[in-house]
Amino acid sequence: MTSLLLLSLGHGAVPGFLADHAPADRALTIGYVPDAARADAGAAWTVAERDRVVALGHAVVDVRLTGSDAATVAAALDGVDVLYVAGGNTFALLDALRTSGADVVVAERVRAGLPYIGCSAGSIVAGPSTEPATLMDDPAEAPGLTDGRGLGLTDAVVVPHADGKLPPYPLELIGRTLDRYGSDHELVPLCDDEALLITGPGWKVVESA
Amino acid sequence: MTSLLLLSLGHGAVPGFLADHAPADRALTIGYVPDAARADAGAAWTVAERDRVVALGHAVVDVRLTGSDAATVAAALDGVDVLYVAGGNTFALLDALRTSGADVVVAERVRAGLPYIGCSAGSIVAGPSTEPATLMDDPAEAPGLTDGRGLGLTDAVVVPHADGKLPPYPLELIGRTLDRYGSDHELVPLCDDEALLITGPGWKVVESA
Numbered sequence: 001m002t003s004l005l006l007l008s009l010g011h012g013a014v015p016g017f018l019a020d021h022a023p024a025d026r027a028l029t030i031g032y033v034p035d036a037a038r039a040d041a042g043a044a045w046t047v048a049e050r051d052r053v054v055a056l057g058h059a060v061v062d063v064r065l066t067g068s069d070a071a072t073v074a075a076a077l078d079g080v081d082v083l084y085v086a087g088g089n090t091f092a093l094l095d096a097l098r099t100s101g102a103d104v105v106v107a108e109r110v111r112a113g114l115p116y117i118g119c120s121a122g123s124i125v126a127g128p129s130t131e132p133a134t135l136m137d138d139p140a141e142a143p144g145l146t147d148g149r150g151l152g153l154t155d156a157v158v159v160p161h162a163d164g165k166l167p168p169y170p171l172e173l174i175g176r177t178l179d180r181y182g183s184d185h186e187l188v189p190l191c192d193d194e195a196l197l198i199t200g201p202g203w204k205v206v207e208s209a
Numbered sequence: 210m211t212s213l214l215l216l217s218l219g220h221g222a223v224p225g226f227l228a229d230h231a232p233a234d235r236a237l238t239i240g241y242v243p244d245a246a247r248a249d250a251g252a253a254w255t256v257a258e259r260d261r262v263v264a265l266g267h268a269v270v271d272v273r274l275t276g277s278d279a280a281t282v283a284a285a286l287d288g289v290d291v292l293y294v295a296g297g298n299t300f301a302l303l304d305a306l307r308t309s310g311a312d313v314v315v316a317e318r319v320r321a322g323l324p325y326i327g328c329s330a331g332s333i334v335a336g337p338s339t340e341p342a343t344l345m346d347d348p349a350e351a352p353g354l355t356d357g358r359g360l361g362l363t364d365a366v367v368v369p370h371a372d373g374k375l376p377p378y379p380l381e382l383i384g385r386t387l388d389r390y391g392s393d394h395e396l397v398p399l400c401d402d403e404a405l406l407i408t409g410p411g412w413k414v415v416e417s418a
Contacts, residue, residue: 202411
C-alpha cells in the first residue's frame, strides 16, 4: 500500500498522516532528505523546515543522498519508519536521487509501504515528471541532469505554493506554469495550507455476484 | 470525474454503480457496445449478456463500432447516459475501437464523466494495454491490429474470470497469465463475483495549514 503526503508548505496534515500510516507500535524515526536545498545549506528557510519536522516530536535522522550510493541509502532506510523529503530545488533533488541510485531504492521502499512525506520539491519529485517545475526552479542547479522523470509514485504533478503567497512564486508564475504544462501533465495545484494525500491506486475490488 | 465499473462476469454491482454515478433526474439509456463478440453474434452467451443488461430495467441502445466512424459514434454517445462495453474477444473489441476512431471518442467522453461499465473484454480494454489478454483471447481475431494499447482509463489491467470457473479460462491459464504479464503490468485479477470500481485518481487534496 503506497502512502504519500505531498505538502506545499504547511505541516498541519502530517500528524494525522503519521497516525494513520506510520507504525503504531514503536517510537517513530523520520528519515530527512535535505538534498533539494544542498545549495542553500544553513539558510534560514532550510533550518526552519528541519526544525518544524523535529517539532513533530519524533526522532529525526538525516538521509543525505548527494555523494552517497544505493546501498548506503538502502541501509539508512532500514532504520526509518517514515521518509520526509524536504523542499528546495526540484532538479537538485532529482539529481541527488539519480546520481546516488536512491531513486530506485526510494521508489521500491515506498511501493512496499514506507510512508513518504514530501514538501515542495519533495512533493513534485514524487510524480512522473519534473518538467512542470522548470519555471519555478532553476534547472541550472543540476547541469548534469538529463532525465527529468520523477519517482513515479503518483500520476499527479504537484504545483506547490499555488496561492502565490511565497515571494519567489508569484501568482503570474503559477499561472504560466499551469498554462504551459497543464495539457501534458496531470497538474494538481496546492495552496500552502493544502496537501495531496495519496493512499491507493484509485480503485477497489467490490462484490458483484 | 472518471467513473468505471469493470466486471468479470457477475452484474451484482451494476445497480449500485448506476445509482451512484448515472444521472438521477431522468430515465437512463444504456449504450451497449457489442463488438467484442462480433465473431459470435447470436451465440447463446452473447444473447444472455445483452439480456442481463436489458433486465436492469433501463433503455438499451446498441452502439456498434465495427464499420462505423468517430462522428457517428460521438453522435450515438450524445444519446446515452452510461456506456456498457460487453465481453468477447479483447482484440476484436480493440480493433473495432481503433478502426472506427471510437477509441479517442470513448476515452474523451469517459474522462468528461460518462460512466463506463465493462465486462470481461470490455473491462480489459479500459486499461493501458491489452497484451495481458494474449493467452486468454486469440489475437488472430483481429489480424490487422498492430497497436495493443487500451483506452488508458485506468492503470489497472483486469484479469477476468480469475477463479477459473469459466471453462475457456481454467486456473492454469489464469496462472500463466499472471506469471507472464504480472511484472510488466498492473494486473488486477477478478473472480466472477467481483468487479473493479474506479472512481478517481487515488488522491485527494486535504487541509494542511
